[in-house]
Amino acid sequence: MPHAIRQLLKNKLAVFGLAMIAVFAGAALVAPLVSPHPPHEQFFDGLTLQGAPLPPNAKFLLGTDLLGRDLLSRLLYGARTSLIIGIAANGAALFIGAVLGIVAGYAQGWVGAVIMRFTDLMMAFPALLLAIALAAIFAPSLWIVALVIALVNWVQVARVIYSQTVSLTAREYIEAVRSIGAAWPRILFFHILPHLWPTLLVWGTLGIATTVLLEATLSFLGIGVRPPTPSWGGIIYESQSYFLDAPWLVFFPGVCIMFLSLSFNLVGDALRDALDPTQRGRG
Amino acid sequence: MIRFLAKRIGQAVAILLGVTVVTFVLSFLMPADPVRMLAGRSATPETVESIRRELGLDQPLPVQYVKYITRLVQGDFGRSYRQKTEVSALILSRLPATLLLLLGAIFFELLIGMPAGIFSATRRGRPSDNWIMAFSFAGVSMPQFVIGLLLLYLFAHMLPIFPLGGYGTLNHLVLPALTLGISGGGWYSRMMRSAMVDVLRKDYVRTARAKGMTERRVILVHALRNAILPIIAMIGLDIGIFMAGAVVVESVFGWPGIGQLAWQAIQMVDIPIIMGVTLVAAIGIVLGNLLADLVMPFLDPRLQLE
Numbered sequence: 001m002p003h004a005i006r007q008l009l010k011n012k013l014a015v016f017g018l019a020m021i022a023v024f025a026g027a028a029l030v031a032p033l034v035s036p037h038p039p040h041e042q043f044f045d046g047l048t049l050q051g052a053p054l055p056p057n058a059k060f061l062l063g064t065d066l067l068g069r070d071l072l073s074r075l076l077y078g079a080r081t082s083l084i085i086g087i088a089a090n091g092a093a094l095f096i097g098a099v100l101g102i103v104a105g106y107a108q109g110w111v112g113a114v115i116m117r118f119t120d121l122m123m124a125f126p127a128l129l130l131a132i133a134l135a136a137i138f139a140p141s142l143w144i145v146a147l148v149i150a151l152v153n154w155v156q157v158a159r160v161i162y163s164q165t166v167s168l169t170a171r172e173y174i175e176a177v178r179s180i181g182a183a184w185p186r187i188l189f190f191h192i193l194p195h196l197w198p199t200l201l202v203w204g205t206l207g208i209a210t211t212v213l214l215e216a217t218l219s220f221l222g223i224g225v226r227p228p229t230p231s232w233g234g235i236i237y238e239s240q241s242y243f244l245d246a247p248w249l250v251f252f253p254g255v256c257i258m259f260l261s262l263s264f265n266l267v268g269d270a271l272r273d274a275l276d277p278t279q280r281g282r283g
Numbered sequence: 284m285i286r287f288l289a290k291r292i293g294q295a296v297a298i299l300l301g302v303t304v305v306t307f308v309l310s311f312l313m314p315a316d317p318v319r320m321l322a323g324r325s326a327t328p329e330t331v332e333s334i335r336r337e338l339g340l341d342q343p344l345p346v347q348y349v350k351y352i353t354r355l356v357q358g359d360f361g362r363s364y365r366q367k368t369e370v371s372a373l374i375l376s377r378l379p380a381t382l383l384l385l386l387g388a389i390f391f392e393l394l395i396g397m398p399a400g401i402f403s404a405t406r407r408g409r410p411s412d413n414w415i416m417a418f419s420f421a422g423v424s425m426p427q428f429v430i431g432l433l434l435l436y437l438f439a440h441m442l443p444i445f446p447l448g449g450y451g452t453l454n455h456l457v458l459p460a461l462t463l464g465i466s467g468g469g470w471y472s473r474m475m476r477s478a479m480v481d482v483l484r485k486d487y488v489r490t491a492r493a494k495g496m497t498e499r500r501v502i503l504v505h506a507l508r509n510a511i512l513p514i515i516a517m518i519g520l521d522i523g524i525f526m527a528g529a530v531v532v533e534s535v536f537g538w539p540g541i542g543q544l545a546w547q548a549i550q551m552v553d554i555p556i557i558m559g560v561t562l563v564a565a566i567g568i569v570l571g572n573l574l575a576d577l578v579m580p581f582l583d584p585r586l587q588l589e
Contacts, residue, residue: 128527254429
């Protein structure tokens with residue numbers, strides 16, 4: 001592990017990603033302290049006399065939205081929404097994928113076949129359309145959106161973990177552990193799972209990037225987190241019809257989504273290189 | 284060959300059957316009662332009951348599923364709740380626009396991804412490689428609706444080169460296709476780079492260089508022929524990602540394809556349309572995978588048909 005961390009810190013892009021994640025996480029944590037205005041307050045002086053949103057100015061640093069609310073404050077609170085969903089949905093997806101992948105890979109036989117055919121089936125569904133259908137079934141709230149994302153995002157994890165478990169199970173040390181009479185929960189937890197942590201860590205990090213994008217997209221389509229909860233995708237959804245006159249309402253939340261997703265992608269990619277022993281010593 | 288074909292097509296059909304089970308179950312979980320939707324608010328209990336019987340919704344689930352499948356095979360996807368038209372007719376009328384967008388998207392993805400990946404692979408580890416890869420990541424990390432809205436703002440509003448949306452001419456196609464191309468191109472460039480890096484390590488490339496061939500010829504003729512194979516496979520697998528993008532991009536640009544149809548259906552909770560589009564997209568994904576599997580052995584004779 002120390003080797004991997006050193007490798008990771010040598011990668012400038014990864015360090016940039018880690019720094020950005022720290023900034024976003026910090027903003028989300030202390031949003032109530034640093035927000036210049038309450039995120040839900042509609043200011044009388046937040047709109048022009050004609051009722052149009054204000055561009056960035058001294059009082060509202062990033063401008064206001066269609067209801068005269070401060071965009072910067074809403075973005076800071078939106079970081080909470082994105083990170084909570086990113087972490088919760090991705091954690092759940094990782095858990096579902098890991099459990100199904102390990103069980104299918106270790107049990108094989110008909111149990112494995114059933115699980116893997118089911119993942120094949122899920123692969124044939126366009127994730128966004130499935131999420132849309134699920135979101136239409138449940139009235140979306142923060143946690144429902146996280147659940148919907150988890151239900152469509154576990155598939156990749158399950159496939160990767162499955163193939164790794166299959167190859168681990170075929171190793172001689174597993175045969176040895178089995179022959180001295182270890183029970184299967186012990187084998188799975190102490191002899192297989194430890195080898196899967198690097199993969200889970202990499203997919204966990206990359207998965208947050210995907211989750212952040214999916215949440216933003218669902219909110220942009222109007223089926224994500226319900227207003228008035230601030231969400232970056234939701235801010236763009238609300239102001240879409242007005243964006244030619246108020247481009248800041250699309251630009252700033254868009255930049256936030258991109259940088260948060262980019263950071264997790266950069267860190268995840270660097271982690272994969274750092275944790276992959278076959279890459280060691282190669283430029 | 285024929286056995287492989289039969290097996291592969293059998294798998295595809297099995298997956299599609301599974302997909303129909305899922306869409307069938309999902310449409311039952313939907314909170315909106317289709318009978319109420321058709322009958323309207325002022326209907327008497329008798330009318331509601333007769334519509335329910337007419338739709339066959341009073342029968343046991345397995346019977347309903349068999350009927351559902353039979354109708355699907357005949358191309359009957361049900362009726363839209365709101366528009367009172369056949370879902371299959373709606374989808375068919377909008378499919379050409381989406382297919383056109385798909386072609387445009389693939390064009391831009393390759394136009395952006397391939398040169399970037401090849402260039403990056405030949406400059407491995409240098410600053411230019413790092414910058415290109417960082418930009419690829421930025422492309423895939425940007426939500427498609429943000430790319431689309433920014434392109435609209437820059438190239439339709441500030442510099443009015445392209446129309447603000449709509450459908451009809453090649454000019455209308457450029458921005459939506461470019462939006463999908465920018466986000467997909469990032470994946471292609473990363474994939475092209477890693478495939479190229481692998482191939483450039485091969486002995487035959489060293490031989491080609493040792494013979495005194497120009498670097499240009501080594502890369503563009505000898506190495507590219509093998510490095511391009513995963514890219515071609517990827518195009519077939521790309522349809523699922525494309526369908527998600529189509530929903531977003533078509534709604535941003537007012538492109539009258541099945542993605543926009545799905546988006547409008549979401550706003551109206553028009554479940555038969557959502558299910559129909561999901562099913563058509565799943566068919567597209569399964570066909571794309573099948574096509575990739577069938578074409579690859581011809582392009583790469585080293586692959587044996589199992």
